[in-house]
Amino acid sequence: MFPSKTIAWYTAKMFLIRTLAFLGGLVLILETLDLLGESSRILAAAGNGDAELWHYVALRVPQLIQLFLPFSVLLGTLVTLATLNQNSEVVIFKSAGISAHQILSPLVIAALGISVVNFAFNERVTVRANAALDVWQAAEYKRGPAGDATVAEQWVRGGDDLFHADTVSGGGGTTTLHGVTIYDRSGNRLVRVVRATSAVPATGGWTLTGARSFDVARGVETANAQLAFPSAVTAQQFTTVSVDPSHVPFWDLIDEIGEQRDAGRNVDALVASANHKISGPLSAMLMPLLGAVAAFGLARSGRLFVRAVIGMFLGFAFFVADNFMSAMGNFGTVPPVLAAWAPFVLFFLIGETVLFRTEE
Known part of the structure; x- marks a missing residue:
């Protein structure tokens, strides 16, 4: 050579x-x-x-x-x-x-x-x-400081359901969604809209507090102090925020990709x-x-x-x-x-x- x-x-x-x-x-x-x-x-x-x-x-x-x-x-x-x-x-x-x-x-x-x-x-x-x-x-x-690192204004989809949370706190099993709106859909058809003051993960779905559920077909709204809402949406989908590759070293980006994939994101x-x-x-x-x-x-x-x-x-x-x-x-x-x-x-x-x- x-x-x-x-x-x-x-x-x-x-x-x-x-x-x-x-x-x-x-x-x-x-x-x-x-x-x-x-x-x-x-x-x-x-x-x-x-x-x-x-x-x-x-x-x-x-x-x-x-x-x-x-x-x-x-x-x-x-x-x-x-x-x-x-x-x-x-x-x-x-x-x-x-x-x-x-x-x-x-x-x-x-x-x-x-x-x-x-x-x-x-x-x-x-x-x-x-x-x-x-x-x-x-x-x-x-x-001054960089600002509050609170995860806010999160939209997440699981199956046909669409979740929106004003703010998200905690992580894992202690994740809490505040100001929750859930669009319950079936076959791309809106079945009901559920609003709640907060939501925490439960087995097979979420437990909603202060829930108000509006049935689209009947035009009736019902209120529940607590409501179990089955869904494929997981807590990790809310706490795993978007990643900017230009801000993350290569070796950390590999781990971030795994977390994003586990959260169901592209x-x-x-x-x-x-x-x-x-x-x-x-x-x-x-x-x-x-x-x-x-x-x-x-x-x-x-x-x-x-x-x-x-x-x-x-x-x-x-x-x-x-x-x-x-x-x-x-x-x-x-x-x-x-x-x-x-x-x-x-x-x-x-x-x-x-x-x-x-x-x-």
Whole structure:
């Protein structure tokens, strides 16, 4: 894989330096523009000053790194390979019997290292920054606690029945629903509407307190101090709140998916996001392969710029396909694993096909 340790280190170092330079430049420029647009909102909150502006920068920079690191790897690849080509170093490498794959292998290994670091950074730093920034923005950049964590305004369906609770407290067997409205349906036909001041889980259903039941067919309402209501709806469906994958580390997201599945909720979007937490950082490995077209061909033929544009086009095409499939996975249009990994596999095959047919 590495016919020369010196050449491998030489090309990998060039690639890493240029990638980090592009990443630093992009983050600096984009964060400056973002701060200019957001600073008025931050300073509009009472008591906010320079410290809050720097706090915003600290929370926003990890998001920009996560977003633009694969793009920086692509630019670093193109500049590195175009420079090697322009200086006829690629010709020297191939004259020494080094194949195209061997020329690219140091860049791929370096990109793999970037992917590992990126994954660890995202799951340790970025998810916390995302959660903190979203809470702060929801409070309009005001100081103070994040707010009450009470689970409120829950809609849950079990079979044909539809439950609504104004608030939910407790958990497990001690779960209590307050301000309950139950739409008892049979075959998509509303049979009765039951309202109660509170409800607690019981064997095979719920025990309602202060219940008033309206029979739709007869138009009669009856009151009961306590009413047993059989239903397939479980307490866990109320206490298992929705999960934002951008706020949860990968290892915790796996547990959350299990809890959501046990609560009877659709987890396809979460499964797609969990897979994308791996395939996203790993996409940096593809960039040397997609940008490889800029490395080969005679520089004096005048087509080096065209080759670099083709490499950039392939990289951008991957980002577009990746975002498109992620959206399809979130909507449940395609299977979650396919949504996360199809662009990676497809563009790996495209890159290998181009490399084999043109250079190998």
